[in-house]
Amino acid sequence: xxxxxxxxxxxxxxxxxxxxxxxxxxxxxxxxxxxxxxxxxxxxxxxxxxxxxxxxxxxxxxxxxxxxxxxxxxxxxxxxxxxxxxxxxxxxxxxxxxxxxxxxxxxxxxxxxxxxxxxxxxxxxxxxxxxxxxxxxxxxxxxxxxxxxxxxxxxxxxxxxxxxxxxxxxxxxxxxxxxxxxxxxxxxxxxxxxxxxxxxxxxxxxxxxxxxxxxxxxxxxxxxxxxxxxxxxxxxxxxxxxxxxxxxxxxxxxxxxxxxxxxxxxxxxxxxxxxxxxxxxxxxxxxxxxxxxxxxxxxxxxxxxxxxxxxxxxxxxx
Amino acid sequence: xxxxxxxxxxxxxxxxxxxxxxxxxxxxxxxxxxxxxxxxxxxxxxxxxxxxxxxxxxxxxxxxxxxxxxxxxxxxxxxxxxxxxxxxxxxxxxxxxxxxxxxxxxxxxxxxxxxxxxxxxxxxxxxxxxxxxxxxxxxxxxxxxxxxxxxxxxxxxxxxxxxxxxxxxxxxxxxxxxxxxxxxxxxxxxxxxxxxxxxxxxxxxxxxxxxxxxxxxxxxxxxxxxxxxxxxxxxxxxxxxxxxxxxxxxxxxxxxxxxxxxxxxxxxxxxxxxxxxxxxxxxxxxx
Numbered sequence: 001x002x003x004x005x006x007x008x009x010x011x012x013x014x015x016x017x018x019x020x021x022x023x024x025x026x027x028x029x030x031x032x033x034x035x036x037x038x039x040x041x042x043x044x045x046x047x048x049x050x051x052x053x054x055x056x057x058x059x060x061x062x063x064x065x066x067x068x069x070x071x072x073x074x075x076x077x078x079x080x081x082x083x084x085x086x087x088x089x090x091x092x093x094x095x096x097x098x099x100x101x102x103x104x105x106x107x108x109x110x111x112x113x114x115x116x117x118x119x120x121x122x123x124x125x126x127x128x129x130x131x132x133x134x135x136x137x138x139x140x141x142x143x144x145x146x147x148x149x150x151x152x153x154x155x156x157x158x159x160x161x162x163x164x165x166x167x168x169x170x171x172x173x174x175x176x177x178x179x180x181x182x183x184x185x186x187x188x189x190x191x192x193x194x195x196x197x198x199x200x201x202x203x204x205x206x207x208x209x210x211x212x213x214x215x216x217x218x219x220x221x222x223x224x225x226x227x228x229x230x231x232x233x234x235x236x237x238x239x240x241x242x243x244x245x246x247x248x249x250x251x252x253x254x255x256x257x258x259x260x261x262x263x264x265x266x267x268x269x270x271x272x273x274x275x276x277x278x279x280x281x282x283x284x285x286x287x288x289x290x291x292x293x294x295x296x297x298x299x300x301x302x303x304x305x306x307x308x309x310x311x312x313x314x315x316x317x318x
Numbered sequence: 319x320x321x322x323x324x325x326x327x328x329x330x331x332x333x334x335x336x337x338x339x340x341x342x343x344x345x346x347x348x349x350x351x352x353x354x355x356x357x358x359x360x361x362x363x364x365x366x367x368x369x370x371x372x373x374x375x376x377x378x379x380x381x382x383x384x385x386x387x388x389x390x391x392x393x394x395x396x397x398x399x400x401x402x403x404x405x406x407x408x409x410x411x412x413x414x415x416x417x418x419x420x421x422x423x424x425x426x427x428x429x430x431x432x433x434x435x436x437x438x439x440x441x442x443x444x445x446x447x448x449x450x451x452x453x454x455x456x457x458x459x460x461x462x463x464x465x466x467x468x469x470x471x472x473x474x475x476x477x478x479x480x481x482x483x484x485x486x487x488x489x490x491x492x493x494x495x496x497x498x499x500x501x502x503x504x505x506x507x508x509x510x511x512x513x514x515x516x517x518x519x520x521x522x523x524x525x526x527x528x529x530x531x532x533x534x535x536x537x538x539x540x541x542x543x544x545x546x547x548x549x550x551x552x553x554x555x556x557x558x559x560x561x562x563x564x565x566x567x568x569x570x571x572x573x574x575x576x577x578x579x580x581x582x583x584x585x586x587x588x589x590x591x592x593x594x595x596x597x598x599x600x601x602x603x604x605x
Contacts, residue, residue, distance in 0.1 A: 024510060028419035029431060031412045032481055039450060039478040040438040046449035113344055116337040119329065127341065129589050134348055136588035138539030140556045141577035144563045145351045148358070148570050156354050159370040190351065202596045222329040251442040253542045261564040272444045272542075279448050280546060292445040303440065 044296075051289035066286070073290035084278070088291060090266065091274040094181070095250060098270060102188045103245045107238075109189070110196025115230055118204050119222075128201065135194035143258035146187040150174035150259075175260060180268040188255050192248075196241060203237030204230070239310045246306075247299065271295060359575035366571045381575035388572055394558040395580070401469055401554060402537035405476035409533050410526060413481055417488035418514050422500065432486075439482040443542050450475065451546055467549040475543050480533040491525030492518060524594040531587050532595070538584055555580050 051073050053059075059066040079085040113131065117124055134142060149156040151174075158171040174183045207230065215225050253272040256264050262281060264273050275295070279288030358366055359381050361374045385391050416435075420428060454465035465471035495518055503513035519526065544554045559580070563573050588595075 025419040025423040025425045028415040032416040035478045039475055043446045043449035047445055132592055136585040137581050140541050140560055141581045144577055145355050149354055154369050156370045222333045247440045258560050275444045285448050288448055295442055296445055
């Protein structure tokens, strides 16, 4: 890629043109940088600052006046014998289980469908479009529909399980109690797997065709080609995909909040909702901020370790 | 769409059957909620409350009429439309400028910019929500510019959500446009901005439209920030419908009708453009 040519001249007008040219990219980036600073960077720094304050509803309009808290907010959040810490820890484990299962299932379904649909067959284009519908739906309409389906007396799920298949004698509750975790998981997977499908489908198109030709000449069967060419070639796509899915689901707020409302059942209390409740239901912003910062640190750590591990494995394979 | 060359051997029966079974199951899984949405929206309330039936016995369009008075749906609709359109328009323009800089110029800080912007994408929304809320409240107190509870605050917030992805995707698109086109535009007497507007933007139009649809969808479906930063007058569809659905006596037929009404525009737009989205993702993952 060619550098924009900068004329070497001592003429002042030329110099000015040079400055303008060098400044142009920065000028073009300026709006993006300003908005990113306003909505992401400054609030993030503010959040870190807030986490060291006793910030309650009395100080919302004048939060500079909130008393300093030192490490108190962190101590409470990490005191697993106290009420706040215990709840946070429980919600952390639930979020971990939820994320691992959602990412695993979504990846499996998305990759499976994409690979099975790699070779053309009749109706493939239509089916591809159809599979993307759940991803295209606004998150809340999907979650509201599932909420309706999980209603104990009038929902489709119990109609199917109790009346049609006779798997249960009495209709189970889905939106409260232990089952709420599975309700949340199913809703999330329904919405997430099409995205994995979309990304892997795009990734498959980057696999050079001559690899398959060579394999066909060697007499490799369909399954063998999938195992020895398709899946290894998807490695770099998968690396990004799994990371993105992990971050999205770990931070997911829309699905649980729409499905259960402000107060989720303890068995399906994801960490984002937990922090939201601490901040906006209990009006304890300092504590909520400390939890957010801890969450961020955890995500950074996982991301760093993940990239380190996958990159090293990628290199040793090559 | 480039396809892998067909193998001289037809796929074995085991593969064909696996494909049939897996795709059928996924098809049914995908279908169930869509069917519930459609069929329930065509039932009278009494049928919906009597328990789920697969086929509606009394077809009616009443829910589609009633919903506009049960919930101030029209009001929510306008709010969502204004917020989503404005944030999309501004975000796309900003992303085009930034992507042009990254794609066509080499300058110190280019790498830093790309990495920083992309990494903001991964941070939890809940982390920004609290401070941003307080910052907006305080900006309002200090300057009188009402960001909290207003369209403006939500627009500013949403437009940044999709910036990283939009910039990243547009850089991929711009990179694939031959530089000779820029040069030709310069020969015709255009400056860099002229080249961007007259050459690059038209050539990257599919990518730009895709990015716009993605931005619109994101704003249209956002719940977390909208639930905190809107009041009764600026309530968006996402929050309005959710609040209604979490009440005790829910007219599920009407809620399903409303869900369909608010989904159809974005779903249709997305499905029409999915081809470009795949192309954009492909271009992005090459780098």
